[in-house]
Amino acid sequence: MSHYNIAIDGPSGAGKSTIAKMLSAKLGIKYLDTGALYRAIGLKAYRDGWREDDGVVADLLNRVNITVSYDNDGKQRVYLDGEDVSEEIRRDFVSGYGSRFSALPSVRKALLDLQRRIASEYSSVLDGRDIGTCVLPNAKYKIYLTASPEVRASRRYKELIEKGQEAEYEKVLSDIQERDYRDMNRKVSPLRKADDAVEVNSDELSIEEVINKIMEMVK
Ligand code: DC
Numbered sequence: 001m002s003h004y005n006i007a008i009d010g011p012s013g014a015g016k017s018t019i020a021k022m023l024s025a026k027l028g029i030k031y032l033d034t035g036a037l038y039r040a041i042g043l044k045a046y047r048d049g050w051r052e053d054d055g056v057v058a059d060l061l062n063r064v065n066i067t068v069s070y071d072n073d074g075k076q077r078v079y080l081d082g083e084d085v086s087e088e089i090r091r092d093f094v095s096g097y098g099s100r101f102s103a104l105p106s107v108r109k110a111l112l113d114l115q116r117r118i119a120s121e122y123s124s125v126l127d128g129r130d131i132g133t134c135v136l137p138n139a140k141y142k143i144y145l146t147a148s149p150e151v152r153a154s155r156r157y158k159e160l161i162e163k164g165q166e167a168e169y170e171k172v173l174s175d176i177q178e179r180d181y182r183d184m185n186r187k188v189s190p191l192r193k194a195d196d197a198v199e200v201n202s203d204e205l206s207i208e209e210v211i212n213k214i215m216e217m218v219k
Pocket of ligand 1: 034035095098100128130179183
């Protein structure tokens with residue numbers, strides 16, 4: 001097949017990155033985790049004590065450089081001003097910063113070109129919140145992957161416990177609900193299903209079943 005992109009949007013914890021990663025490996029194309037870019041900005045904001053003021057942040061962003069590279073095995077690395085922050089952006093507190101600062105129009109604008117450049121360079125799967133609606137409105141395939149907040153919270157809770165971290169289900173659930181609210185209600189590019197996206201609800205589906213559903217579309 002010639003160049004194509006697959007857009008996967010949906011709320012936190014719906015399984016987008018797992019699915020996108022497996023799908024890209026199956027199809028032999030790249031995977032761009034766009035949340036990682038927002039997390040890198042969130043990390044910068046945390047480190048430098050930024051306030052959520054769009055005008056001020058727009059100015060600060062002129063001096064920030066976010067880049068992406070791929071390891072030989074396809075793993076994505078994210079660099080913040082030349083520093084590899086791929087691991088640090090996964091820390092729990094960065095999620096909140098990423099979500100808060102991703103609501104600012106200046107932040108979304110700053111990351112738009114980078115996402116479009118990578119998508120035009122490579123056939124790829126991109127996952128995020130506004131890929132099908134804003135970043136790549138002409139993507140060949142669009143999926144809106146969702147699951148109920150309770151199912152997403154219990155999956156996340158299980159993951160944390162398996163990693164040996166302390167967790168409380170109620171807290172995990174309320175964090176997810178808070179993030180959903182922020183992602184769905186911000187003024188610029190809120191999370192929503194693109195009109196031409198296919199909705200997949202993973203409440204009752206295994207990872208393999210979701211992959212199979214999407215592979216059917218792509219075939
Ligand atoms: O997918 P994630 O949890 O790593 O994303 C971190 C935050 O970035 C998330 O709360 C919402 C935001 N985000 C966004 O606004 N648009 C995207 N395309 C990807 C992520």
